[in-house]
Amino acid sequence: MPELRRDPIHGRWVIISTERSRRPSDFTPEERRPIGGFCPLCEGNEDRTPPEVLAFRDNGTPPNSPGWMLRVVPNKFPALRIEGELNREGEGIYDKMNGIGAHEVVIETPRHYETLATLPLKAVENVLWAYRERIIDLRRDERLRYVLVFKNHGVAAGASLEHSHSQIIALPIIPTTVREEIEGSKNYFSYKDRCVFCDIIRQELQQRHRVITENSSFVSIAPFASRFPFETWILPKIHHPSFEHTESSLFEQAAQILSDTLQRLNQVLDDPPYNYIIHTSSMEQDQDYYHWHVEIMPKLTKVAGFEWGTGFYINPTLPEEAAEYMREVK
Amino acid sequence: MPELRRDPIHGRWVIISTERSRRPSDFTPEERRPIGGFCPLCEGNEDRTPPEVLAFRDNGTPPNSPGWMLRVVPNKFPALRIEGELNREGEGIYDKMNGIGAHEVVIETPRHYETLATLPLKAVENVLWAYRERIIDLRRDERLRYVLVFKNHGVAAGASLEHSHSQIIALPIIPTTVREEIEGSKNYFSYKDRCVFCDIIRQELQQRHRVITENSSFVSIAPFASRFPFETWILPKIHHPSFEHTESSLFEQAAQILSDTLQRLNQVLDDPPYNYIIHTSSMEQDQDYYHWHVEIMPKLTKVAGFEWGTGFYINPTLPEEAAEYMREVK
Numbered sequence: 239m240p241e242l243r244r245d246p247i248h249g250r251w252v253i254i255s256t257e258r259s260r261r262p263s264d265f266t267p268e269e270r271r272p273i274g275g276f277c278p279l280c281e282g283n284e285d286r287t288p289p290e291v292l293a294f295r296d297n298g299t300p301p302n303s304p305g306w307m308l309r310v311v312p313n314k315f316p317a318l319r320i321e322g323e324l325n326r327e328g329e330g331i332y333d334k335m336n337g338i339g340a341h342e343v344v345i346e347t348p349r350h351y352e353t354l355a356t357l358p359l360k361a362v363e364n365v366l367w368a369y370r371e372r373i374i375d376l377r378r379d380e381r382l383r384y385v386l387v388f389k390n391h392g393v394a395a396g397a398s399l400e401h402s403h404s405q406i407i408a409l410p411i412i413p414t415t416v417r418e419e420i421e422g423s424k425n426y427f428s429y430k431d432r433c434v435f436c437d438i439i440r441q442e443l444q445q446r447h448r449v450i451t452e453n454s455s456f457v458s459i460a461p462f463a464s465r466f467p468f469e470t471w472i473l474p475k476i477h478h479p480s481f482e483h484t485e486s487s488l489f490e491q492a493a494q495i496l497s498d499t500l501q502r503l504n505q506v507l508d509d510p511p512y513n514y515i516i517h518t519s520s521m522e523q524d525q526d527y528y529h530w531h532v533e534i535m536p537k538l539t540k541v542a543g544f545e546w547g548t549g550f551y552i553n554p555t556l557p558e559e560a561a562e563y564m565r566e567v568k
Numbered sequence: 569m570p571e572l573r574r575d576p577i578h579g580r581w582v583i584i585s586t587e588r589s590r591r592p593s594d595f596t597p598e599e600r601r602p603i604g605g606f607c608p609l610c611e612g613n614e615d616r617t618p619p620e621v622l623a624f625r626d627n628g629t630p631p632n633s634p635g636w637m638l639r640v641v642p643n644k645f646p647a648l649r650i651e652g653e654l655n656r657e658g659e660g661i662y663d664k665m666n667g668i669g670a671h672e673v674v675i676e677t678p679r680h681y682e683t684l685a686t687l688p689l690k691a692v693e694n695v696l697w698a699y700r701e702r703i704i705d706l707r708r709d710e711r712l713r714y715v716l717v718f719k720n721h722g723v724a725a726g727a728s729l730e731h732s733h734s735q736i737i738a739l740p741i742i743p744t745t746v747r748e749e750i751e752g753s754k755n756y757f758s759y760k761d762r763c764v765f766c767d768i769i770r771q772e773l774q775q776r777h778r779v780i781t782e783n784s785s786f787v788s789i790a791p792f793a794s795r796f797p798f799e800t801w802i803l804p805k806i807h808h809p810s811f812e813h814t815e816s817s818l819f820e821q822a823a824q825i826l827s828d829t830l831q832r833l834n835q836v837l838d839d840p841p842y843n844y845i846i847h848t849s850s851m852e853q854d855q856d857y858y859h860w861h862v863e864i865m866p867k868l869t870k871v872a873g874f875e876w877g878t879g880f881y882i883n884p885t886l887p888e889e890a891a892e893y894m895r896e897v898k
Binding site for chain 2: 243244245246247248249250251252253254255256257261262265317329330331332384386388389390394395396397405407409413414415416418419422423426434435437438441445461462463464465467468506507508510513514515516517533535538539540541542543544546547548549550551552553554555556557563
């Protein structure tokens with residue numbers, strides 16, 4: 239059973255998850271690790287994943303068989319497990335709880351070599367619909383406090399499978415980063431009576447130094463304080479705290495800007511490894527001051543001692559220049 | 569000139585440092601990047617670094633010439649620059665300041681293939697003495713608020729030079745991670761009237777599940793809430809807020825446990841890439857509730873979307889098992 243442990247100094251939680259238990263000899267440098275071979279996410283291999291919890295498939299095809307456009311399945315090696323009661327306990331000065339939660343995999347396409355940047359718009363939109371449906375379903379579980387959607391693309395960005403997929407983790411506590419963002423937005427709102435994200439969008443659309451691309455409902459920018467080279471955020475122009483309760487009519491536009499932005503990244507950086515995350519409001523209360531968004535982080539530099547020791551980041555690329563490169567590609 | 573920028577939501581600062589300006593084509597995956605060739609840190613190449621600010625050398629040898637055991641030089645591509653006034657300014661809703669600070673390189677040995685784990689104890693102790701001297705000197709600069717010592721060992725841990733070295737960065741603001749640790753220790757102290765680190769040491773020495781090694785003045789442990797597999801902290805058994813004001817008599821013991829711990833890591837994990845940092849109290853006030861320490865973070869797994877999105881970490885190795893492996897090596 240995975241375990242959540244809290245650092246008594248920071249209050250930072252970690253998940254000790256020994257599902258894929260790692261002994262010293264298991265940590266081989268990535269160059270030596272082969273990619274390729276059998277893929278459990280490809281069409282025809284449905285019996286090699288846990289049974290699907292959601293699928294978009296051709297009429298008449300039975301679950302866990304070919305004929306699908308998209309499948310969502312529980313992670314075979316979950317960081318957290320859905321079964322059981324949430325027990326919190328102490329161990330001397332330390333605090334821990336058992337690792338209750340959910341960990342799912344969104345298989346974005348039946349075909350091995352397609353990616354979010356090459357899929358047709360309709361397929362990208364389906365991915366967003368799947369995220370939405372799963373978040374809404376997982377939020378019904380009262381033990382869970384936050385649902386994070388994220389994607390690791392490429393070995394250097396932590397993807398252990400090559401086949402295009404994203405992941406959903408539902409957690410029994412609100413994660414630090416999300417809490418800090420929510421607190422920050424709340425403080426800004428109580429000071430200015432405006433949403434900080436709306437203010438960012440307003441200033442970016444006016445200055446245009448850091449705008450990458452936009453459509454009628456979304457804008458994609460290189461954030462002013464980018465932590466990483468070519469970091470990119472996608473923001474809905476219309477204020478809404480939560481991704482999953484956003485108007486259905488916006489999903490087509492959301493798919494368009496996500497696809498457009500990823501295509502630009504691919505062209506400027508030659509299919510770089512990247513992570514993206516969707517930040518939506520937490521389940522705690524109405525968070526009208528919060529504004530959902532997507533953060534895309536290409537993995538081009540190494541996070542090293544300085545970053546671990548400070549929480550600061552050193553970024554060798556001017557966000558304004560990154561935006562210019564991204565704007566100029568066809 | 570580097571620039572410090574503040575994220576308006578989190579309040580997180582980043583350093584935009586274009587000293588080694590990176591265009592898209594400069595980001596080549598690490599496998600393609602050659603290591604080897606000319607080394608500016610080797611003995612005999614003293615003219616290829618900026619002039620030394622500190623050196624331990626044979627009597628009679630002139631500065632910036634051979635005959636040294638250890639040199640400290642300014643970083644040739646500094647993330648921050650020491651020249652100028654600290655100017656804070658706004659840009660619409662954003663905040664920034666110019667990148668005032670210091671960035672130095674501690675060259676730990678004149679010989680290319682030695683490392684902290686293979687150097688004689690006296691040489692490791694010299695490294696610690698150099699850290700101490702540089703921190704005390706940099707703290708005299710009133711524009712600076714924190715000095716971080718860190719080390720990147722191995723390409724995967726962000727080292728761009730193979731020759732054994734560590735780095736010192738002095739910053740005009742107290743970094744988030746340090747502030748959170750200081751705040752956390754303060755809160756614990758006001759609740760318990762005890763230092764949280766002292767309580768950790770007491771519990772670890774009693775339980776012994778996570779103790780790796782110890783000597784009369786220091787203990788090395790796998791922390792209860794380790795973020796990374798084989799994460800290791802070195803803690804002084806006697807309470808002291810700051811590394812640089814620690815009693816001189818402890819430096820020999822500090823060198824011994826650092827060397828011992830790194831040798832164990834090397835044996836268990838076959839010379840893994842790692843980062844370490846020294847956390848010492850900030851310059852703001854007497855921080856009696858704080859306790860300096862070293863955090864060693866082997867770079868064995870990838871930090872990916874989940875970690876960026878949450879601030880949580882997923883650790884696949886039980887700290888108790890890691891400690892056992894580390895304890896058992898000869």
